[in-house]
Each structure stands twice: as structure tokens, then as C-alpha cells.
Amino acid sequence: MQTYLMAFIIGGLICIIGQLLMDLTPLTPAHVLVLFVVLGGILSGLGLYQPLVEMGGAGATVPLPGFGHSLVSGTIEDINKYGFTGIFSGALRATATGITAAVVFGFLAAVTFKPKG
Amino acid sequence: MPASDGSEGQQEFQKWYQAQFNQVKPKPPIVKNALWAFVVGGLICTFGQVILNYFLGLGLSMKEAAGPTSAVLIFLAALFTGLGVYDELGRYAGAGSIVPITGFANSIVAPAMEFKREGYVFGLGAKMFVIAGPVIVYGLVTAFVIGLIYWLRH
Numbered sequence: 001m002q003t004y005l006m007a008f009i010i011g012g013l014i015c016i017i018g019q020l021l022m023d024l025t026p027l028t029p030a031h032v033l034v035l036f037v038v039l040g041g042i043l044s045g046l047g048l049y050q051p052l053v054e055m056g057g058a059g060a061t062v063p064l065p066g067f068g069h070s071l072v073s074g075t076i077e078d079i080n081k082y083g084f085t086g087i088f089s090g091a092l093r094a095t096a097t098g099i100t101a102a103v104v105f106g107f108l109a110a111v112t113f114k115p116k117g
Numbered sequence: 118m119p120a121s122d123g124s125e126g127q128q129e130f131q132k133w134y135q136a137q138f139n140q141v142k143p144k145p146p147i148v149k150n151a152l153w154a155f156v157v158g159g160l161i162c163t164f165g166q167v168i169l170n171y172f173l174g175l176g177l178s179m180k181e182a183a184g185p186t187s188a189v190l191i192f193l194a195a196l197f198t199g200l201g202v203y204d205e206l207g208r209y210a211g212a213g214s215i216v217p218i219t220g221f222a223n224s225i226v227a228p229a230m231e232f233k234r235e236g237y238v239f240g241l242g243a244k245m246f247v248i249a250g251p252v253i254v255y256g257l258v259t260a261f262v263i264g265l266i267y268w269l270r271h
Contacts (some may be wrong), residue, residue, distance in 0.1 A: 003166055003170070004163050004166050004167070007159075007162045007163050007165065007166035008159035008160065008162060008163045009159065010162070011158050011159050011161065011162025011163070011165075011217070012154075012155035012156065012158050012159030012162070012213075013155070014158065014216060015154040015155060015157070015158025015159070015212045015213045015216045015217070016151045016154050016155045016158075016212070017212075018154065018158075018212030018215065018216040019150050019151050019153075019154035019211050019212035019213070020147070020151060021212075022211065022212055023147050023150055023151075024147070029212075029215045029220075029224075029248075030224070030247075030248045030251065032212065032215065032216065033215065033216070033220070033221065033224070033248060033251075033252050034251050034252055034255050036216060037252050037255060037256040037259070038255050038256065038259045041256060041259035041260055041263060042259065042263070044263075045263035045266070045267070056162075057166050057169060058162050058163070058165035058166035058168075058169045058186065059159070059162040059163075059165075059166070061165070061169075061183055061186075062161065062162045062165035062186075062187075062190065062217045062218050062219075063158070063162065063216045063217050063218070064216055064217070064218065064220070064221060064252070066218070067218065067221070067252075067256065068256055068259065068260075070183065071256050071257065071259070071260040072259070072260045072263050072264070074260075075260045075261070075263065075264035075267075076263075076264065076267055079264055079267055079268050079271070083268075084268060086264070086268075087261060087264040087265055087268055088261075090260070090264065091256070091257055091260035091261070091264075092257075095184075096184070097184030097185065097187060097188050098184060098187035098188065098191065098218065099253070101187065101188035101191045101192065102191050102195075102221065102222050102225050102249065103225070103245070105191055105192050105195040105196075105222070105226075106195055106222065106225035106226045106229055106245055107229065107241070107245070108195070109195040109196060109198060109199040109226045109229075109230070110199075110226055110229035110230045110233055110241050110245065111233075111241070112199060113198075113199030113200065113201075113230055114230070115227075115230045115231050115233075116201045
């Protein structure tokens with residue numbers, strides 16, 4: 001129960017930050033998504049995002065900063081394993097399932113359904 | 118209402134008018150929007166935790182379970198975008214439906230569907246990356262730079 005509550009709170013708070021950025025600055029949703037992935041990556045590089053994941057679970061991994069965290073932590077993992085070439089392999093390896101799912105399911109949905117109106 | 122004669126009176130009138138105007142002007146729904154974002158975003162993440170716990174229960178590690186969890190959420194988001202439900206939710210939820218990975222999936226499906234009429238290559242195939250493309254570009258560049266710094270220091 002505790003893990004679900006923490007996921008709700010951490011995930012909700014990250015979304016509030018996104019909403020405030022959209023309401024109080026001229027940033028569009030696309031800008032917020034890009035900004036969040038980059039911020040998540042930087043926080044991950046500084047070692048600050050992993051503690052958030054341990055605290056919030058899916059509340060930290062499901063929002064877009066979690067995607068940035070996966071990209072960076074995957075890169076660092078591969079550098080530790082393979083050295084220099086890990087800089088090029090880690091990010092996409094760690095996010096391969098999500099990206100492939102997004103492209104394939106996105107394609108299938110777009111082929112199957114007609115837009116409204 | 119004060120009389121508006123002469124420049125001093127005029128100024129006073131302006132002040133009075135501004136005060137009246139501020140009273141009736143609708144407040145921007147910032148608090149309401151933030152609350153919607155919190156609740157819907159929080160619920161999507163809680164649902165993500167349910168799926169994550171299912172995969173952890175199958176014996177996967179946290180790292181191994183993250184991918185399949187994203188894939189399930191993305192599948193559902195693609196389906197509900199196709200059915201027109203997700204964008205309806207987004208009218209209220211704002212960032213609550215945009216910031217989670219389901220919003221990323223929505224940003225792929227919605228333009229792909231919309232631009233299908235322009236063909237399967239330049240329409241569906243190209244337009245599906247209108248938002249996802251920049252996200253992946255800046256995400257990968259960030260990971261590359263941080264990786265390079267990490268490599269140089271180790």
C-alpha cells in the first residue's frame with residue numbers, strides 16, 4: 001500500500017511541475033516533454049534521480065524524467081561494462097523496449113483507427 | 118464611484134476601475150489545473166506501479182521490469198488514443214496525461230492517425246515523430262554528453 005501511495009504522490013508532483021510550466025510560462029507540451037527528459041538525464045548523471053526512483057517507484061519511472069534517467073543510467077552501465085563504446089550503446093539498449101513498443105503500437109493504432117471529426 | 122474631473126480625478130478613476138475589474142476578472146484556473154494534473158498523473162503512476170509489481174512478482178529485477186511496464190502502459194495509451202478517449206481525458210488532465218510515458222505514446226499515435234491521409238510514408242511514418250522525435254534527439258544528446266563526461270573521469 002505504501003508503494004502505491006508514494007507512486008501516486010511522486011508521480012502527481014512531477015505532473016504538477018509540468019502543469020505549472022505550461023500555465024505560467026510560454027512552454028508548450030512538447031517543450032515540457034523535451035525539458036523533462038533532459039532534466040531527468042542530468043539529475044540521473046548527478047546521482048540525484050536514483051534516490052527518487054527508490055522512494056517513488058513507478059511514480060518516478062513512469063513520468064518522462066524517468067525516460068531521461070533510463071537513457072543516462074543505461075549509458076553509464078554500458079560504459080562500466082564495455083568502456084568507450086558504451087557511450088553509444090547504453091542509452092538505446094536501456095530504452096529499447098519502450099521505444100519499440102511506442103513505434104510499433106503507435107503504428108498499429110494509427111493504421112487501425114480513424115481520427116475523430 | 119469618484120467623479121472624473123481633471124487629471125487627478127482621472128487617475129483616481131483609473132485606480133477605482135482597475136480594482137473593480139480585478140474583482141470580476143476570472144482567476145486563471147492554475148490551482149484547478151494543477152490539482153487535475155496531480156490526481157490524473159498520480160493515478161497513471163499508481164497504475165504503473167500495479168503493473169510493475171506484477172512483473173516484479175514474476176521474478177524480474179527492478180531494471181528488467183521497467184521495460185515491460187512501459188510497454189504495457191504504451192499499449193494501453195495507444196489503444197485509448199485510437200478510441201479517442203485519451204485526448205478527451207487530456208482536456209481536463211493537462212500535464213497529468215502529457216508527462217507520463219502514456220503521454221509520450223499519445224504524442225506518437227495522435228499525429229500518426231491525423232496525418233495518415235497524407236500517405237503512409239510522409240504522413241503516418243514521418244508525422245508520428247513530430248513530438249517524439251525531439252524528445253529522443255535531446256534525450257540521446259544528453260545521455261551522450263553525460264556518458265562522455267563520465268568516461269573521461271573514470
